[in-house]
Amino acid sequence: MTYTEKMLDAYPAEINIDHRQLASVIDALEACAQACTACADACLSEPADRLPMLSRCIRDNLDCAAICSTTAAVLSRHTGYDANLSRAQVQAAIQATKTCGDSCSEHSSRHEHCRICAEACRETERALKALMPQLEPTSATTGPPSQSAPQQQQPR
Amino acid sequence: MTYTEKMLDAYPAEINIDHRQLASVIDALEACAQACTACADACLSEPADRLPMLSRCIRDNLDCAAICSTTAAVLSRHTGYDANLSRAQVQAAIQATKTCGDSCSEHSSRHEHCRICAEACRETERALKALMPQLEPTSATTGPPSQSAPQQQQPR
Amino acid sequence: MTYTEKMLDAYPAEINIDHRQLASVIDALEACAQACTACADACLSEPADRLPMLSRCIRDNLDCAAICSTTAAVLSRHTGYDANLSRAQVQAAIQATKTCGDSCSEHSSRHEHCRICAEACRETERALKALMPQLEPTSATTGPPSQSAPQQQQPR
Amino acid sequence: MTYTEKMLDAYPAEINIDHRQLASVIDALEACAQACTACADACLSEPADRLPMLSRCIRDNLDCAAICSTTAAVLSRHTGYDANLSRAQVQAAIQATKTCGDSCSEHSSRHEHCRICAEACRETERALKALMPQLEPTSATTGPPSQSAPQQQQPR
Numbered sequence: 001m002t003y004t005e006k007m008l009d010a011y012p013a014e015i016n017i018d019h020r021q022l023a024s025v026i027d028a029l030e031a032c033a034q035a036c037t038a039c040a041d042a043c044l045s046e047p048a049d050r051l052p053m054l055s056r057c058i059r060d061n062l063d064c065a066a067i068c069s070t071t072a073a074v075l076s077r078h079t080g081y082d083a084n085l086s087r088a089q090v091q092a093a094i095q096a097t098k099t100c101g102d103s104c105s106e107h108s109s110r111h112e113h114c115r116i117c118a119e120a121c122r123e124t125e126r127a128l129k130a131l132m133p134q135l136e137p138t139s140a141t142t143g144p145p146s147q148s149a150p151q152q153q154q155p156r
Numbered sequence: 157m158t159y160t161e162k163m164l165d166a167y168p169a170e171i172n173i174d175h176r177q178l179a180s181v182i183d184a185l186e187a188c189a190q191a192c193t194a195c196a197d198a199c200l201s202e203p204a205d206r207l208p209m210l211s212r213c214i215r216d217n218l219d220c221a222a223i224c225s226t227t228a229a230v231l232s233r234h235t236g237y238d239a240n241l242s243r244a245q246v247q248a249a250i251q252a253t254k255t256c257g258d259s260c261s262e263h264s265s266r267h268e269h270c271r272i273c274a275e276a277c278r279e280t281e282r283a284l285k286a287l288m289p290q291l292e293p294t295s296a297t298t299g300p301p302s303q304s305a306p307q308q309q310q311p312r
Numbered sequence: 313m314t315y316t317e318k319m320l321d322a323y324p325a326e327i328n329i330d331h332r333q334l335a336s337v338i339d340a341l342e343a344c345a346q347a348c349t350a351c352a353d354a355c356l357s358e359p360a361d362r363l364p365m366l367s368r369c370i371r372d373n374l375d376c377a378a379i380c381s382t383t384a385a386v387l388s389r390h391t392g393y394d395a396n397l398s399r400a401q402v403q404a405a406i407q408a409t410k411t412c413g414d415s416c417s418e419h420s421s422r423h424e425h426c427r428i429c430a431e432a433c434r435e436t437e438r439a440l441k442a443l444m445p446q447l448e449p450t451s452a453t454t455g456p457p458s459q460s461a462p463q464q465q466q467p468r
Numbered sequence: 469m470t471y472t473e474k475m476l477d478a479y480p481a482e483i484n485i486d487h488r489q490l491a492s493v494i495d496a497l498e499a500c501a502q503a504c505t506a507c508a509d510a511c512l513s514e515p516a517d518r519l520p521m522l523s524r525c526i527r528d529n530l531d532c533a534a535i536c537s538t539t540a541a542v543l544s545r546h547t548g549y550d551a552n553l554s555r556a557q558v559q560a561a562i563q564a565t566k567t568c569g570d571s572c573s574e575h576s577s578r579h580e581h582c583r584i585c586a587e588a589c590r591e592t593e594r595a596l597k598a599l600m601p602q603l604e605p606t607s608a609t610t611g612p613p614s615q616s617a618p619q620q621q622q623p624r
Binding site: 002003004006007008010011012013026030031032034035037038039041042044045046047065069072073076077078079111112113116117120 | 314315316318319320322323324325338342343344346347349350351353354356357358359377381384385388389390391423424425428429432
């Protein structure tokens with residue numbers, strides 16, 4: 001069990017999403033951010049005749065790393081949960097992993113780091129898409145928004 | 157003229173958005189991220205009887221700081237521009253500044269730092285909304301996506 | 313094997329540090345950053361009578377999260393390696409994990425999230441200290457700094 | 469007056485550093501981070517025959533951007549101030565701005581974005597060095613560390 005799941009279990013209020021699923025999404029986002037940071041750097045160390053073909057890939061790596069990292073942080077916070085914000089940021093991460101996964105895939109046969117990074121992007125994109133339906137605000141709400149959203153009930 | 161605008165002018169290819177407008181959005185995002193980081197910390201130093209009311213505000217500050225900072229970085233990159241990605245991340249930032257602006261506004265009369273931070277959020281939200289129409293892919297495109305998007309033409 | 317280690321193995325030049333050790337440091341830093349982000353948020357959801365005692369812990373969590381995350385990124389880059397920079401940032405991370413570990417330890421008996429976070433901080437502090445001697449520039453250098461440092465040889 | 473300085477003035481406890489100086493350091497760090505992010509991307513859009521010479525510069529830009537941004541956040545927090553942590557992170561930022569300033573300077577005559585970025589790095593390095601003496605713990609302390617450090621007195 002990763003620290004991520006342990007911390008979800010130790011959160012002092014209810015989180016109305018399956019802890020294991022949420023932890024695996026957060027961990028996927030962080031592994032993807034790490035792969036993208038490493039892939040951007042690996043691209044920079046490719047030989048001079050290869051590097052120019054990789055400039056777009058590097059840019060997409062950098063965006064994807066920053067977006068995945070920010071999204072992991074947003075999904076790690078449950079105090080005053082706002083479904084609209086989580087959904088908008090997850091949507092941006094789905095786009096970032098798709099864009100970067102596409103870029104890296106173009107170079108997978110030539111560069112092992114692009115192949116691995118594309119795999120991390122695709123895996124994270126799938127995990128994010130599977131999470132989206134869980135981030136819907138509940139339909140019947142009686143309290144203020146921060147209390148009726150799926151991830152946060154009343155503090156004990 | 158800020159470094160942001162100078163750097164846009166020094167970019168070695170065309171950026172098809174007004175440099176001054178884009179620079180002012182990026183600068184607003186960074187000023188907002190800074191205000192949110194400072195507001196979260198100022199809330200933490202409020203007296204014990206005030207702090208519990210500010211926990212949601214702190215959380216929104218932290219999300220808004222991370223999202224604005226990431227969005228500024230995405231908008232500062234023009235190599236291999238992808239309109240879908242920029243738009244999705246800007247959309248998340250619009251939501252983050254709205255959510256955080258609303259949270260801080262609730263405490264504006266009691267806490268000057270919340271009043272100032274709400275102002276930074278509102279200003280950034282307006283700037284982002286004004287930028288959105290400029291991030292549309294151009295309608296008539298002949299080249300591949302990375303060359304037909306508004307922010308990026310062929311490298312010289 | 314994590315993506316981190318796979319990416320080190322796929323890097324297109326030599327990295328003169330044991331890949332397994334370096335990967336475990338980077339992974340510890342990211343797990344620690346994640347635990348700190350989650351601990352700050354868990355503290356914010358503690359009851360009103362507990363929250364004021366946790367304000368310093370929250371601040372230390374936020375610093376430690378940002379510093380660990382940045383240090384992981386610095387250690388994930390090997391192009392043009394600069395031992396002085398890596399060492400200075402690792403030193404800052406050693407201090408951040410110590411400070412945060414101390415803060416969280418004070419609340420370990422009352423708050424499980426602080427106990428887990430303190431554990432993540434101590435583990436990361438130990439891993440960073442064990443890495444430091446490996447970041448020394450080699451004594452006998454003939455090339456420019458970027459080529460004589462332990463983490464980077466000539467690109468193949 | 470920037471939001472940074474306004475937020476320092478609105479902080480609900482004493483900050484024992486001149487607000488204007490501290491604000492100017494934080495603003496310099498954020499302007500430098502922005503310049504570095506933009507310079508890395510501008511380098512990526514340079515022609516194929518120039519790009520390989522810029523790979524180290526891009527790497528230094530990315531480190532410097534992340535480190536400056538993290539350092540700005542650390543210096544923006546005053547709750548439970550820890551002089552050792554601030555000093556260690558500022559030290560890392562001094563090294564990052566020096567390393568990146570040196571890298572960019574090598575390309576200043578060829579690339580305007582490197583010239584501007586080097587200027588931002590040098591300016592920030594100077595501001596950080598001038599701040600260091602202010603981050604010394606006060607010599608005569610009676611309370612616990614968090615109360616005797618220069619940046620933080622007792623909350624009002």
